[in-house]
Amino acid sequence: MSTDDLAAALFPALYEGDEDTVVRLLRAGVSAESVDEDGQSALYAAAVSDRAGIVRLLLAGGADPDRLSLGTDAPLCGAACGGHVEVVRALLGAGAGADTVEAFGFTALTWALRCGHTTVAELLLGSGAGPDRPGPSGEAPLVTAARRGSVGCVRALLARGAGARAEALAEARRLLTVGVEAELRAGLARTHGPGHRSVTRRHGSADGITIEVELLDAQGSPFAGDELQTGHAEIIALLTAGVERPGR
Template identity: 80%
Template sequence: MSANDPTARLFPALYEGDEDAVVRLLRAGVSAEAVDEDGQSALYLAAVSDRPGIVRLLLAGGAEPDRLSLGTDAPLCGAACGGHREVVRALLAAGANPDTVEAFGFTALTWALRRGHTAVAEALLMAGADPDRPGPAGEPPLVTAAHRGSVGCVRALLAHGAGARGEALAEARRLLGVGIEAELRGSLARTHGPGHPWVTHRHPSPEGMTIEVQLLDAQGRPFAGDDLQTGHAEITTLLKASTTRPGR
């Protein structure tokens, strides 16, 4: 793709958020389904870059909302993983399937729950996402939200009738017993091997606190990490109440 090719100019405009340039390029004949040199679609890149205006322009120009970038990555899933609510709403408004499945069995709701993005989860559920569709490892969505420690995601799922409440309650209780920091360190050790030095960070979040554990290399630089929210006690209370209601 040469620098003189109008398609090549679409991607810098996308990353810079230059909506006027995108409009000009689409009017000049650049396809809304264009892909970059690596094969990633413009719509997917705009979605993961949190460019809702450009997402809407590409959709209006004919981009298919559910087309998988590189055959593996769904724009809706990329936006949900990043917590990009307005992009998610734009894709859903254009007809994206809220239960679109990308590589390895992930859906947008799975990503939203794993990352604790309550507003995105609510938008997906309102659009018809299945509150009981299992995640890639067969885990129920409510268990995923309980593990994450996101009170908001748990509330959203309960409001939409999600099942597996007993399993989710057991997971929330387990995290209370193990402790978030120990859980994160154990998970990272299973993935990257034991013995790495580590550091813990605590970040304020809309729902309280997020605890992050990072593994450090020999130079003391972080090379891997993960985080969880701290709502497990409140989630336990919510789920105990929901499982004792008639019919639960």
């Protein structure tokens, strides 16, 4: 089998979680920095697929934890967005920069806060991610976490001394007044236009309740959606105790 054929076999093994095959391919000379036919790196594919064991194998084989897949996508950001705790842990342990910036100015912490992944946010902050490093729009992390309604993320940021507390408090109060479902519907209408049928789902977890709104096409299939958590009242209580002066 040629080197190209061996490299082509890496990605099916990766997606199937076949660690033994990945080991054999790496030992046969397949580069841990391999890319697929679209240019996506093996490490990024493993990270977003939550294949922590394969991520570790690729890192041990010499994959650069901070190399941007397609020049735009950081493995750490992909793992953080998905809430893949063990992948995040492996990448950070291999030296991935906690504040590595990918396309459009996103960092892993931005993704973790937007998606409400508390454990990932704690790992990133503990590895040096800046608690006040703004997101792509210039928004402070604490405001992002307050909008998401994630009490855990807000607590993690406050423990690291995050600023913009007054702004975060205002955002949490706004969401509590507007209501999470209404906020989600309004945002989807701005993006996709009004008048679509929709369905609302509520999911409970250790991090509280998440509300998800999905828009349906003419056949009744979902084509777009968004979600937020519902911890805004508790966040207000946390931030009310912490506001010392405007901007803090």
